[in-house]
Amino acid sequence: MTDLSDLYQQLIVDHNRAPRNFKKLAHPTREAEGANPLCGDQIKLEVELAGDRIADIGFQGSGCAISQASASLLTGAVQGKSTADAQELFRQVHAMLTSAPGTPVDTARLGKLAALAGVRQFPVRVKCASLPWHTLRAALESAAEPVSTE
Amino acid sequence: MTSVRHAPPSVPRPTFDVEQVRRDFPLLQTTVRGKPLVYLDNAATSQKPRSVIARTEQYYATENANVHRGVYELSERATAAYEDAREKARGFLNAASTREIVFVRGTTEAINLVASSFGRKELQAGDEVLVTAMEHHSNIVPWQLICAERGAVLRVAPMNKRGELLVEDFARLLSSKTKLVATAHVSNSLGTINPIAEIVRLAHAKGAAVLVDGAQAAPHGPVDVRALGVDFYTVSGHKMFGPTGIGLLYGTTERLEALPPYQGGGDMIKTVTFAKTTYAEPPAKFEAGTPNIAGAIGLGAAIDYLRGLDWEAVQAHERDLLTYATERLGALPEVELVGTAAHKASVVSFTVRGVHAHDVGTIVDQEGVAIRTGHHCTQPVMDFFGVPATARASFAFYNTRADVDALVSAVQKVTRVFAG
Numbered sequence: 001m002t003d004l005s006d007l008y009q010q011l012i013v014d015h016n017r018a019p020r021n022f023k024k025l026a027h028p029t030r031e032a033e034g035a036n037p038l039c040g041d042q043i044k045l046e047v048e049l050a051g052d053r054i055a056d057i058g059f060q061g062s063g064c065a066i067s068q069a070s071a072s073l074l075t076g077a078v079q080g081k082s083t084a085d086a087q088e089l090f091r092q093v094h095a096m097l098t099s100a101p102g103t104p105v106d107t108a109r110l111g112k113l114a115a116l117a118g119v120r121q122f123p124v125r126v127k128c129a130s131l132p133w134h135t136l137r138a139a140l141e142s143a144a145e146p147v148s149t150e
Numbered sequence: 151m152t153s154v155r156h157a158p159p160s161v162p163r164p165t166f167d168v169e170q171v172r173r174d175f176p177l178l179q180t181t182v183r184g185k186p187l188v189y190l191d192n193a194a195t196s197q198k199p200r201s202v203i204a205r206t207e208q209y210y211a212t213e214n215a216n217v218h219r220g221v222y223e224l225s226e227r228a229t230a231a232y233e234d235a236r237e238k239a240r241g242f243l244n245a246a247s248t249r250e251i252v253f254v255r256g257t258t259e260a261i262n263l264v265a266s267s268f269g270r271k272e273l274q275a276g277d278e279v280l281v282t283a284m285e286h287h288s289n290i291v292p293w294q295l296i297c298a299e300r301g302a303v304l305r306v307a308p309m310n311k312r313g314e315l316l317v318e319d320f321a322r323l324l325s326s327k328t329k330l331v332a333t334a335h336v337s338n339s340l341g342t343i344n345p346i347a348e349i350v351r352l353a354h355a356k357g358a359a360v361l362v363d364g365a366q367a368a369p370h371g372p373v374d375v376r377a378l379g380v381d382f383y384t385v386s387g388h389k390m391f392g393p394t395g396i397g398l399l400y401g402t403t404e405r406l407e408a409l410p411p412y413q414g415g416g417d418m419i420k421t422v423t424f425a426k427t428t429y430a431e432p433p434a435k436f437e438a439g440t441p442n443i444a445g446a447i448g449l450g451a452a453i454d455y456l457r458g459l460d461w462e463a464v465q466a467h468e469r470d471l472l473t474y475a476t477e478r479l480g481a482l483p484e485v486e487l488v489g490t491a492a493h494k495a496s497v498v499s500f501t502v503r504g505v506h507a508h509d510v511g512t513i514v515d516q517e518g519v520a521i522r523t524g525h526h527c528t529q530p531v532m533d534f535f536g537v538p539a540t541a542r543a544s545f546a547f548y549n550t551r552a553d554v555d556a557l558v559s560a561v562q563k564v565t566r567v568f569a570g
Contacts (some may be wrong), residue, residue: 004513004516004567008513009569013567017504038524039539040539062538064509065505065509065568066509108506125512
């Protein structure tokens with residue numbers, strides 16, 4: 001039996017209602033766009049790198065609560081991190097989102113991002129949570145093409 | 151049974167027992183997430199009556215052979231059943247002849263067939279194809295492809311904020327350059343019923359052919375292609391309680407005879423030599439390769455089922471469902487209805503304030519309610535209404551007021567989840 005309250009945790013609902021770092025940067029050095037054709041989720045991520053460090057990050061877009069909350073949580077989690085650490089975080093979140101429901105989550109390392117684990121019970125919604133993360137990776141690797149989950 | 155509203159007392163009460171009809175559909179007896187299934191995604195695909203399932207099984211168990219080929223008895227039996235299904239389809243659409251009925255995979259293939267064959271023959275640089283603003287992607291993209299190939303121009307007739315075609319603007323967009331008008335009979339995302347007879351009259355006055363996408367109309371009753379006066383009409387079997395992978399293209403004899411073939415292969419030829427091939431007459435000309443025989447026969451069984459219904463009563467029931475769903479959903483303060491045309495099929499698209507349609511879909515699914523959420527393959531319609539997506543409840547004759555009630559309480563749960 002799936003549990004809605006796992007998916008729409010208070011933290012998710014809160015980040016959807018009041019997304020953090022929902023902004024356009026004045027001097028972005030990297031950016032990428034992502035889209036999820038199934039939901040119509042759209043994300044634009046802008047990153048300002050200072051050397052190898054994410055000095056600032058902002059996102060704009062629209063979409064379902066899961067995608068918007070995931071983007072909001074992402075910006076908080078990678079702010080100030082090195083690009084290598086951000087890439088490592090991408091791998092951990094991706095592994096969490098694609099693991100079987102019930103697989104233990106490393107809350108010590110993932111912190112608030114562990115709230116996204118509830119999506120594992122709703123396979124068609126995993127893409128919504130992972131979209132901002134794929135978009136981040138594209139921004140850091142400066143992929144020229146928009147990211148699509150299809 | 152759901153009552154028929156406003157029936158004059160002198161008219162005998164139409165006979166439609168929804169509970170009895172529901173028993174014909176095995177899937178409607180199942181549960182989802184521990185709750186009785188409330189299936190409200192009929193515009194995406196419909197459930198199948200037992201007679202369709204049984205007929206398909208019977209074909210494979212007792213009649214399976216290739217058609218139009220073998221001289222043996224079994225092949226004759228398969229061919230007879232396949233051609234019998236064509237006759238049933240002719241009757242359902244009231245076509246003049248079975249020669250006017252081409253079996254295709256579905257509406258998408260039917261439109262691609264006409265776009266390709268009509269486009270290659272009739273479209274020259276500067277010619278125009280006119281569609282409406284409420285088309286499904288399958289009635290946009292094939293025309294974009296052929297227009298790009300032929301140097302033709304795709305024009306779009308606008309609609310108003312209720313989702314109704316602006317007929318005067320449509321008429322103004324028609325000219326001697328317009329070679330074909332392609333329009334939905336019923337909009338899949340808005341439910342709007344378009345004034346086909348008027349569209350045909352205006353288009354024919356300018357010499358344009360008319361293709362009508364009837365995918366969303368056929369599930370709501372038999373169609374009369376001759377009364378409508380259309381040149382081409384398309385339906386999908388799976389939306390009208392038949393199998394997937396089968397559909398119909400109706401074309402007038404005159405039109406079909408003039409079109410070049412779509413795909414080449416077996417069954418569509420008269421004679422083949424390496425120097426020259428001559429083609430079979432319609433409909434065989436457009437049915438290259440082994441067709442979906444079981445699908446066609448299953449569709450024939452679906453048509454038999456539909457013809458056994460009292461359509462006056464069915465349509466009164468569907469109108470009641472539409473009215474009731476519109477009233478109940480419309481009464482929720484957080485709900486906004488998208489598509490409020492005066493003439494609608496039983497489709498209700500809506501948004502929930504502050505909540506994305508996919509979150510609505512996931513939450514109502516937990517209550518066993520299946521609705522479609524997204525852009526419904528009509529991104530231009532979503533752009534027009536300024537929404538990324540809608541939730542859509544689409545009703546078939548086997549739905550009930552209780553289904554509407556289940557949807558409404560599930561939508562109320564959405565608000566509770568997002569209230570935090």
